[in-house]
Amino acid sequence: MLTSSRSRFYWANFGIPLLCAAVVFLMFDMTKIDIAFSNLLFDPVTQTFPLDQVHFFEKLTHKWARIIPNWTAEIALIGAILSFVWPLINTQKHLRLGSFLERCKAAPVLRFAYDHRRDFLFVVFAFAICTGVIHFLKSHTSVYCPIETTIYGGKIAHMEWYNNFQLFREAGDGRCWPGGHASGGFTMLALYFVARRYRWRYSKALMYGALLLGFVYGTTRVLQGWHYMSHTLWAGIFVWLACLLTALAFYGRARLEMPVLQKHEQLAQRAQPQVAT
Template identity: 30%
Template sequence: MPASPADFYRRQLLWLLGSLLLLWWLERFPALDLRLQQLFFDPASGHFPLQNAHWLDLLNHQLAKYLIVAAGVLLGVQGWRRRDYRQLLAVAVMLLATALVSWLKQKSAHSCPWDLQAFGGHASRFGLFAAVPLDAGPGRCFPGGHASAGFSLLALGFWQRPLRPTLARRLFWLGGAAGMLMGLGQMARGAHFLSHNLWSGWLVWLACCLLFAGHDLLWQPWRQRLATRLPRLSLD
C-alpha cells in the first residue's frame, strides 16, 4: 500500500535531516576532498590536465546541460498544452532549485580547487563554517552549480510519485546519478570538490521536497475543499 503524502514527506524530511548531519560531520575531514581532487591533479605541471579538455567540456558541461534544459522545455510545453499543473510545477521546481544553488554560489567566498594553493593557485582553503581568510581568492565556487542541473531531475520523481511510484523511484535514481556524474566531470576539471556537489544535491533535494510538500499538503487539499464548497455556495 503506497504511503500517504504526509508519511512520504515526513520520511523525506527525516532523510534530509540525516544527510544534513552526515554532510556536517564530513566537514570535519577536509582531507577527503583534497585526496579525491589530487587524483585529477598533475603535480609535475602544477595544474589539472582536464581543466581545458574540449571533449570533457563538450560532453559534460554543454551536452549534458543542454539535454536537461531541452527536457525541461519539452515537459513545460507538454504540461501547458495538457493543462497539467503538477507537470508544470515539476519544471518550475527544476528552475527554482538550480536558481537557489546558483544564487548561493555567487554569494560564496569559497574558491574552486584550481584557485587554491594546494593545486597551483594562490587562495587558501577554509572550512564551510570557518571565518573567511584574507587570501580566500575569487570565491563563487560553493555549492556546485553545474551538478545542480543534474540533481534538478529529482523534481521529476516528486512529480510522478503519486502517479507512477515505480517510475518515480527510477527518476529519483536518475536525478542522483546525473548530478553526481556532472559533478564528477567538474571535479576532473578542478572546478569543484566532492563536498561542493554533495551540498548541491542536498539543497536541490530540499527545495524539491519543500515545494512539492507545499503543493501536495497545503495547496491541493485547500483547492479540493474549495471545489466541494463552490456548488453549495452557488445553490445558496
C-alpha cells in the same frame, strides 16, 4: 495510523537528507578528505588537472550534458504556456478552428498541456527555486574552486563555506559551493515528484536516475579540478529539499505519500473512465 504514516513520510523525505547533511559536514567539511581525493587527480609537475586540459571531455561532460536539464526546463515552460491556450479556444463556437487543430494534431497536445498544467508549472517552479537556492548559497559563501586556490597553483586561499557564510549580503566573488553543474542534474528530481503524484510504479527509477545524473555531472567537474566531491553531495541535498518543499506546496503531503500503483491497479484505473463514458 495517520500519525505513523505522516511521521514515516517526514522521516524518509526530510530526516534522511538532513542526516546525510550531518554526515557530509563531519566527514568532508571537518576533514581533509576532499583535498586528499583531489590530490590524486592533480599533476604537481605541470601544476594542472590533466582532464581539465582535454577539450572533448569538457564539451561532453560540461557543455553537451546541460542539454538534458535545459531541454526539460524548456519543455516544461512551453507546456505551462500551452496549458493556458486550450481554455481560450471555444471549439463549439469555432468549428473550423477546432477541426483544423484536430487534423494537425495540435488539439491533443493542447488538451494534454491543459490537463497537466499543475505538473508543468511545478517543474518550472522547481527548476527555478532549485537554481535560486544554489545561486544564493554560492554568492553568500564565496567559496573558490580548487583549481583557483593556492593548493593547486591558483591565487586564492582555500576556505570552507562555513568560515565565510553571510546571510544578508554577498560574501565575495567565489561561486563554487555547492556544485552548480551537479545541481543541474539533480533538478531532474522534479520529475520524480510528478511521478509520485500519479503513483507511477517506476517513480523510484526516476529518482535513482536523477541522483545518478547529478553525481555524474558533479564527479566530472571534480576530475577537472573545478569542484570538491563534497560540493556535489551538498548540491544533491539542497536540490532534494528544494524540490520536496515545492512539491508539498503544489501537491500536498497526502498525495505524495500514497503508495505506487501496481500494474493491475494501473489497468483498472485506466479502464474506469471508459466504463463511466
